Amino acid sequence: MNTLRNFIIRKHGKNRVDITDALSYLYLVAGVFVMFGPVLWVVMSSFKTQTSLFEFPPRFLPYSQNTVEVEGYENPLPLFKVTLEDGQVRELAQVRRVGLESQLIDPDKPLATPGRPSADELYRVRIENLEPIESIQLAWENYTEPLDRFNFMTYLKNSLIVTTVATIITLIVNSMAAYALSKYQFRGKDAFLVVIISTLMIPISVILVPVFLVITKLSLNNSLWGIIIPGAATPTGVFLLRQYMLTIPDELIEAARIDGASEWRIYWQVILPLARPALAVLAIFSIMWRWNDFLWPLIVLSRSEKYTLQVGLNAFFGELNVPWHYVLAMTVLTLLPITLVFAFLQQFISTGIATTGTKG
Amino acid sequence: MMEANRPRSIGEWISAIRHGAEALLIGIYSGLMIALEIIINPIQRWVGFRRMAYLFLLPNMAIFGIFVIFPMLLNFYYSMTSGVALFPEDRTFVGTDNYEILADCDDFTDPNSCDEDFFWRAVYNTIVFVFFQVGGMVIMALITALVLNREIVGRGFFRSVYFYPVLLSPVVVGLIWRWILQRYGVVNGVLAQIDPKYEADPVLFLLKGDWPTFWVIMISIWAQMGFFTLILLAGLQSIPGVLYEAGSIDGASPWQSFRFITLPLLMPTMFVVLVLALIRAVQVFDQVFVLTGGGPGTSTKYMVQYIYETGMRNQIPRRGLAAAASMVLGSVLFIFTFIQLWLGRKSESV
Known part of the structure; x- marks a missing residue:
C-alpha cells in the first residue's frame, strides 16, 4: 500500500504531498483540458448535423432529433414526446407547425390516405407540450459528402505529393551540403557557412514580391514544383545534419577511400546510414512544415485543382455562407495525419526539438 | 518444411x-x-575528390541562390521602383520615394496622420501583438517548464499534451478557434450557462472592441507555447542537481534556490527563447488571416498581411511599396537574428 502511495505522489523522497504538488497537478490537468479541449470540441462538432450545429447553447455530444419515415411524406418527420390534454404521453411525428400549434400524427398507425391525415387522425397540440426525442447520431455524411461535392480528394492528393516529394528532396539536398561542410576542407567553406546562416533570417514573408517574380519567370505558377523546390534547401536542415555528421569519425571515410570507394558512394553507403537519427528528425520536421505550409502555396497556387489542403480549407471563407458542417469534418481530416505522427513519434519529436530547437 | x-x-x-x-x-x-x-563518378575522375565538396554543395546553393539570395537583392531594387508591372525591366526607378511614402507622417504616434495609414496601423498592431504575445508566452512556458521539471508522475504525457498544438497547422488552429469563438460557439455557450443574459445576447468575440486582439494573442500563445516549453525544460534539466543539494545544505529556501540557482543558469536559454519568439511573433500572419481576416477593420492586420495585400492581392498591387515595407520587416528580423547568433556564439564559447 505504501509503495503504491509512493508511486502516485512521488515527491522528493518524502511521503508527503504538499501544496505545491497539488497545485502542480491541478495546473497540468487544467493544461490537458485547455490544450486538447478545443480540438476535441471540433471533433465532436464535426459529427453534428447541420441543424444541431447551430443549436444554442451547444452541447458536447452530437445529439440530434430522431425522425421517422411515414408513407406519403417526402422527408422523414421529426419525432416528439407529446403530453396530450388528457395527460397521456405519446410519441408522435410532426407534420406541420402553424404558429404556436403543432400538428402531429401517430407514426405507427398508417393513414387512410397517405400524406393527407383526416381531422381525427391529426393531433393538434400547443408547442410547449412537445419535447423532441433525441439520441446521439453521428453525421458521417459530413465526411462523405465533401468527397464528391468539393475537390477534397484533389487537395489531399496534392498535399500528399508535396509533403512526400519535398521531404525526400529536402533530405537529399541538405545531407549533401552537410556532408561537404562537415567532412571536407576546401576554399570558401566559411563563406558558404555564412551564406547559409544569413538565409536563416530571411523568411518568405520578407521576400514575397520578388519570389513571386522568380516563380513566374520559371513558369512555376500553379505547379506543385513551385511549392516543393524553393523550400527544399533549409538552413535548419543543413545545420542539424552537419552537427550530427561532425561526430562521425573521419577514419571511416579514409578507410573507405583506401578501399577505392568513390566520394558519392561514401556519401550514400557510409555517411547517410550513420546519420539516420538526424535524418529522421529532419524528416519529421519537413513533414510538419510541408503539410502545414500556407503562405507560400497561397501565393504560388491560384487554380483550385492545384490547391493543397491548407489553401483549400481557407478558400471556404471566401464563400458567403461558410458550410461549417463540411469545414469542420475536413479540418478533422487535415489534423488527423499530424496527430497520428505525433501519437507514435512524440518522444522522438520532443527530444529532437529539445536538442536542435535552440539552433533555430 | x-x-x-x-x-x-x-x-x-x-x-x-x-x-x-x-x-x-x-x-x-x-x-x-x-x-x-553513374553520372557523378566520371565527374570525380575529372575534378579530383577534393573538389567534390563543391558538387555536394551545388544543389543546395542553387536553390538558396535562386529562391532566397537573388530575390533578396531584387527586393532591394523593387523597393526603389514604382508601377504595377511585375517584371523589373518594366518598372520605373523612383529612388527612395517608396520609403518616403511609408514615412510620410505628421505625427508618428497617430496612424491617421500618415499618408500610408494602413502600414502604420499594421506596425502598431504588430508591436502590441509582439509585446503581449511574447511576454505572455515566455512567462507561461517558464511556469509550465518549471512544473514539468518537478518529480511528476506521467511527465512524458503532460509534456506532449502541451506540445500537441505546435504540430497543428496555422490554418487548422485558426479554424478551430473561429468555430469555438463564433456567435453560437462553446465559449458563449458556457457564458450563457453562467449568466442567462448571454443566451439572448452572445458576445461577438471576433468582431467587437478589443476582443479580437485579445483572442489572437491568446491563440498564438496556445499554439506555440509547447515548443518553447520544451526548450526551457531542456535548459532546466541541464542544471546539475548537485547545486540544489548544496543550496539546501546551506539552508536555501525554495524561492532562494529558484532566484539564485535556477534563474541565473537558465538565462542563456531564456534569451534564445525570447529571440526565437520575437522572430516568430513579428511575422504573425496565417492563423490570424484565417481567424479574423485582419478585421474587424484593420484591428488585427499585421505587417506580413499588409505586405501580402499591398503587393499581391490588391486590385492595383503596389509592389514597390510592399517591397519597401518588407525591407523594414527584414531589418527588424536582421537585428533579432544578429542578437541570437551573437548570444549563441557567446554561450558556445563559455
Whole structure:
C-alpha cells in the first residue's frame, strides 16, 4: 500500500504531498483540458448535423432529433414526446407547425390516405407540450459528402505529393551540403557557412514580391514544383545534419577511400546510414512544415485543382455562407495525419526539438 | 518444411510486412543512388575528390541562390521602383520615394496622420501583438517548464499534451478557434450557462472592441507555447542537481534556490527563447488571416498581411511599396537574428 502511495505522489523522497504538488497537478490537468479541449470540441462538432450545429447553447455530444419515415411524406418527420390534454404521453411525428400549434400524427398507425391525415387522425397540440426525442447520431455524411461535392480528394492528393516529394528532396539536398561542410576542407567553406546562416533570417514573408517574380519567370505558377523546390534547401536542415555528421569519425571515410570507394558512394553507403537519427528528425520536421505550409502555396497556387489542403480549407471563407458542417469534418481530416505522427513519434519529436530547437 | 517459414500470428505478419517494406525502400534507395553514381563518378575522375565538396554543395546553393539570395537583392531594387508591372525591366526607378511614402507622417504616434495609414496601423498592431504575445508566452512556458521539471508522475504525457498544438497547422488552429469563438460557439455557450443574459445576447468575440486582439494573442500563445516549453525544460534539466543539494545544505529556501540557482543558469536559454519568439511573433500572419481576416477593420492586420495585400492581392498591387515595407520587416528580423547568433556564439564559447 505504501509503495503504491509512493508511486502516485512521488515527491522528493518524502511521503508527503504538499501544496505545491497539488497545485502542480491541478495546473497540468487544467493544461490537458485547455490544450486538447478545443480540438476535441471540433471533433465532436464535426459529427453534428447541420441543424444541431447551430443549436444554442451547444452541447458536447452530437445529439440530434430522431425522425421517422411515414408513407406519403417526402422527408422523414421529426419525432416528439407529446403530453396530450388528457395527460397521456405519446410519441408522435410532426407534420406541420402553424404558429404556436403543432400538428402531429401517430407514426405507427398508417393513414387512410397517405400524406393527407383526416381531422381525427391529426393531433393538434400547443408547442410547449412537445419535447423532441433525441439520441446521439453521428453525421458521417459530413465526411462523405465533401468527397464528391468539393475537390477534397484533389487537395489531399496534392498535399500528399508535396509533403512526400519535398521531404525526400529536402533530405537529399541538405545531407549533401552537410556532408561537404562537415567532412571536407576546401576554399570558401566559411563563406558558404555564412551564406547559409544569413538565409536563416530571411523568411518568405520578407521576400514575397520578388519570389513571386522568380516563380513566374520559371513558369512555376500553379505547379506543385513551385511549392516543393524553393523550400527544399533549409538552413535548419543543413545545420542539424552537419552537427550530427561532425561526430562521425573521419577514419571511416579514409578507410573507405583506401578501399577505392568513390566520394558519392561514401556519401550514400557510409555517411547517410550513420546519420539516420538526424535524418529522421529532419524528416519529421519537413513533414510538419510541408503539410502545414500556407503562405507560400497561397501565393504560388491560384487554380483550385492545384490547391493543397491548407489553401483549400481557407478558400471556404471566401464563400458567403461558410458550410461549417463540411469545414469542420475536413479540418478533422487535415489534423488527423499530424496527430497520428505525433501519437507514435512524440518522444522522438520532443527530444529532437529539445536538442536542435535552440539552433533555430 | 515450407510451413515453418510462413508467418503464423498477426505479429509475425506485421514484422514480415515491415521487413518487406524495408527491403523495398532500401532497394529503391540503392537503385536511385547507383543511378546517380553513374553520372557523378566520371565527374570525380575529372575534378579530383577534393573538389567534390563543391558538387555536394551545388544543389543546395542553387536553390538558396535562386529562391532566397537573388530575390533578396531584387527586393532591394523593387523597393526603389514604382508601377504595377511585375517584371523589373518594366518598372520605373523612383529612388527612395517608396520609403518616403511609408514615412510620410505628421505625427508618428497617430496612424491617421500618415499618408500610408494602413502600414502604420499594421506596425502598431504588430508591436502590441509582439509585446503581449511574447511576454505572455515566455512567462507561461517558464511556469509550465518549471512544473514539468518537478518529480511528476506521467511527465512524458503532460509534456506532449502541451506540445500537441505546435504540430497543428496555422490554418487548422485558426479554424478551430473561429468555430469555438463564433456567435453560437462553446465559449458563449458556457457564458450563457453562467449568466442567462448571454443566451439572448452572445458576445461577438471576433468582431467587437478589443476582443479580437485579445483572442489572437491568446491563440498564438496556445499554439506555440509547447515548443518553447520544451526548450526551457531542456535548459532546466541541464542544471546539475548537485547545486540544489548544496543550496539546501546551506539552508536555501525554495524561492532562494529558484532566484539564485535556477534563474541565473537558465538565462542563456531564456534569451534564445525570447529571440526565437520575437522572430516568430513579428511575422504573425496565417492563423490570424484565417481567424479574423485582419478585421474587424484593420484591428488585427499585421505587417506580413499588409505586405501580402499591398503587393499581391490588391486590385492595383503596389509592389514597390510592399517591397519597401518588407525591407523594414527584414531589418527588424536582421537585428533579432544578429542578437541570437551573437548570444549563441557567446554561450558556445563559455
